[in-house]
Amino acid sequence: xxxxxxxxxxxxxxxxxxxxxxxxxxxxxxxxxxxxxxxxxxxxxxxxxxxxxxxxxxxxxxxxxxxxxxxxxxxxxxxxxxxxxxxxxxxxxxxxxxxxxxxxxxxxxxxxxxxxxxxxxxxxxxxxxxxxxxxxxxxxxxx
Amino acid sequence: xxxxxxxxxxxxxxxxxxxxxxxxxxxxxxxxxxxxxxxxxxxxxxxxxxxxxxxxxxxxxxxxxxxxxxxxxxxxxxxxxxxxxxxxxxxxxxxxxxxxxxxxxxxxxxxxxxxxxxxxxxxxxxxxxxxxxxxxxxxxxxxxxxxxxxxxxxxxxxxxxxxxxxxxxxxxxxxxxxxxxxxxxxxxxxxxxxxxxxxxxxxxxxxxxxxxxxxxxxxxxxxxxxxxxxxxxxxxxxxxxxxxxx
Numbered sequence: 001x002x003x004x005x006x007x008x009x010x011x012x013x014x015x016x017x018x019x020x021x022x023x024x025x026x027x028x029x030x031x032x033x034x035x036x037x038x039x040x041x042x043x044x045x046x047x048x049x050x051x052x053x054x055x056x057x058x059x060x061x062x063x064x065x066x067x068x069x070x071x072x073x074x075x076x077x078x079x080x081x082x083x084x085x086x087x088x089x090x091x092x093x094x095x096x097x098x099x100x101x102x103x104x105x106x107x108x109x110x111x112x113x114x115x116x117x118x119x120x121x122x123x124x125x126x127x128x129x130x131x132x133x134x135x136x137x138x139x140x141x142x143x
Numbered sequence: 144x145x146x147x148x149x150x151x152x153x154x155x156x157x158x159x160x161x162x163x164x165x166x167x168x169x170x171x172x173x174x175x176x177x178x179x180x181x182x183x184x185x186x187x188x189x190x191x192x193x194x195x196x197x198x199x200x201x202x203x204x205x206x207x208x209x210x211x212x213x214x215x216x217x218x219x220x221x222x223x224x225x226x227x228x229x230x231x232x233x234x235x236x237x238x239x240x241x242x243x244x245x246x247x248x249x250x251x252x253x254x255x256x257x258x259x260x261x262x263x264x265x266x267x268x269x270x271x272x273x274x275x276x277x278x279x280x281x282x283x284x285x286x287x288x289x290x291x292x293x294x295x296x297x298x299x300x301x302x303x304x305x306x307x308x309x310x311x312x313x314x315x316x317x318x319x320x321x322x323x324x325x326x327x328x329x330x331x332x333x334x335x336x337x338x339x340x341x342x343x344x345x346x347x348x349x350x351x352x353x354x355x356x357x358x359x360x361x362x363x364x365x366x367x368x369x370x371x372x373x374x375x376x377x378x379x380x381x382x383x384x385x386x387x388x389x
Contacts, residue, residue, distance in 0.1 A: 053220050055247070077196060077223070078220045080223075084223075089249075103197075107227070
């Protein structure tokens with residue numbers, strides 16, 4: 001699968017490395033070149049410096065041929081805009097988007113984006129852990 | 144009318160001022176405390192400090208009863224999200240978004256923003272108008288129809304100088320609407336009207352014929368010494384607006 005990941009922070013870099021190890025064709029995009037230091041040493045995908053809300057940048061890195069686009073920058077609005085460009089302008093079949101704000105997450109899920117709110121997920125995991133419930137996500141990281 | 148302006152920078156400030164002068168109810172939402180203070184001092188208690196994409200702030204601002212949301216921050220993504228949330232969550236009937244990257248116009252429209260204002264695009268068009276190589280300015284585009292009204296300035300070297308309107312071969316579905324002489328006097332052309340140097344031509348054309356129209360009014364007369372095969376004006380040029388050496 002051809003995957004473009006926008007934002008090479010902790011999540012972006014880890015996801016990119018995971019997909020790369022599984023043999024997917026990964027391109028990571030970030031506005032700052034020093035962000036790529038977070039990628040695993042043996043990362044074999046492409047590193048691209050550029051702004052993901054710029055159509056020209058997305059065209060240049062070949063988003064039109066991607067099977068999936070995942071936006072995980074720190075900015076909810078940047079993620080939302082880039083994902084919509086990928087989906088509606090370039091026709092990327094899977095467009096995933098991280099949105100911290102639960103209300104915005106609900107709105108954009110309603111508008112057809114595949115969204116994840118770490119705020120909701122994180123709060124739920126912590127609550128479950130506190131109450132001694134094992135959830136699917138939490139079980140793996142049990143210490 | 145109740146208008147909410149998202150972004151209290153220069154554009155937001157002057158916009159709010161205009162709207163107030165037009166007797167509209169206005170609220171400006173701005174994140175930066177010092178900008179908020181300045182607006183409050185100069186325009187009164189019409190500013191709310193907060194994030195114009197955050198539902199809680201939008202609730203307080205009264206998006207639910209707004210007639211119009213105008214998002215004019217310096218970040219295209221924030222303007223987009225403000226408008227989309229206003230529309231989806233608060234059913235605001237009308238949205239206007241400022242874009243800084245002119246390329247974002249089509250995607251904003253595609254994502255349902257009614258009106259998109261490109262300051263950069265407007266400035267570029269204005270500057271291009273002043274450059275001799277770009278003597279065409281798009282004045283108005285009719286969405287959906289593929290038609291536009293453009294303005295072309297006739298350079299003194301153009302082959303059409305001194306010709307009558309009927310002698311000028313225009314691209315398909317194009318029409319000269321008005322000629323404005325350098326003194327600013329407009330003339331509604333007849334087929335006998337003479338085109339003079341420095342005239343501004345207002346014409347309706349199809350978007351795809353814009354270039355051909357520009358060439359029709361700006362291509363230099365070849366017998367004036369312009370080399371044959373000059374890039375852009377060469378023999379491949381369509382249309383018999385070539386000087387017939389009359």
